[in-house]
Amino acid sequence: EAGVAQSPRYKIIEKRQSVAFWCNPISGHATLYWYQQILGQGPKLLIQFQNNGVVDDSQLPKDRFSAERLKGVDSTLKIQPAKLEDSAVYLCASSLDWRTEAFFGQGTRLTVV
Amino acid sequence: LAKTTQPISMDSYEGQEVNITCSHNNIATNDYITWYQQFPSQGPRFIIQGYKTKVTNEVASLFIPADRKSSTLSLPRVSLSDTAVYYCLVGDEAAGGTSYGKLTFGQGTILTVHP
Numbered sequence: 001e002a003g004v005a006q007s008p009r010y011k012i013i014e015k016r017q018s019v020a021f022w023c024n025p026i027s028g029h030a031t032l033y034w035y036q037q038i039l040g041q042g043p044k045l046l047i048q049f050q051n052n053g054v055v056d057d058s059q060l061p062k063d064r065f066s067a068e069r070l071k072g073v074d075s076t077l078k079i080q081p082a083k084l085e086d087s088a089v090y091l092c093a094s095s096l097d098w099r100t101e102a103f104f105g106q107g108t109r110l111t112v113v
Numbered sequence: 114l115a116k117t118t119q120p121i122s123m124d125s126y127e128g129q130e131v132n133i134t135c136s137h138n139n140i141a142t143n144d145y146i147t148w149y150q151q152f153p154s155q156g157p158r159f160i161i162q163g164y165k166t167k168v169t170n171e172v173a174s175l176f177i178p179a180d181r182k183s184s185t186l187s188l189p190r191v192s193l194s195d196t197a198v199y200y201c202l203v204g205d206e207a208a209g210g211t212s213y214g215k216l217t218f219g220q221g222t223i224l225t226v227h228p
Contacts (some may be wrong), residue, residue, distance in 0.1 A: 042218035042220050042221050045215060046218060048215060091157075093216075103159070104157050107156055
């Protein structure tokens with residue numbers, strides 16, 4: 001079974017630039033999560049989708065971060081403009097529904113310089 | 114919001130049994146307890162989930178006392194490859210009161226297994 005695919009694996013940008021991350025969840029998984037993990041900390045939930053609807057984005061910095069999940073499948077997370085403190089690993093995860101185990105991708109490591 | 118407290122780090126040796134305890138005093142009636150493992154440069158991986166008493170699978174056991182205010186992850190006979198960060202999560206209601214089980218990670222426990 002294919003896992004959660006994320007791209008790119010690494011990205012280096014200058015502050016104030018824009019960046020987008022892509023996630024392809026496991027087929028049939030209704031729930032999709034985006035997490036931000038800063039070095040040395042646990043993952044922090046940014047946004048959770050149930051199919052193509054947002055069920056939680058309380059910790060998403062909406063002035064600069066946006067996310068969408070078209071047709072309830074793939075998802076993109078965008079940062080515009082990026083700040084130095086956005087340097088982190090961005091993890092995507094999916095699950096059959098919110099009650100079942102989540103499967104994580106390998107993440108995208110973002111460095112903002 | 115249900116919060117969890119775990120030791121920041123633990124050390125063990127190959128072949129020993131390791132028990133990591135997590136406190137979750139405000140756990141709600143419908144909440145499940147879930148443990149994830151994370152290796153460097155990888156996303157977290159599900160280990161085990163339980164509601165009460167004891168759950169066992171091929172890699173770990175989870176012990177939950179009757180009051181459910183804590184839980185203990187037990188790893189039998191650890192090896193060097195078990196060196197990782199272990200997270201305890203408790204099911205949480207999403208904003209707006211909808212029970213969409215937000216996965217909230219804490220700091221986790223850094224387990225180091227020595228030869």
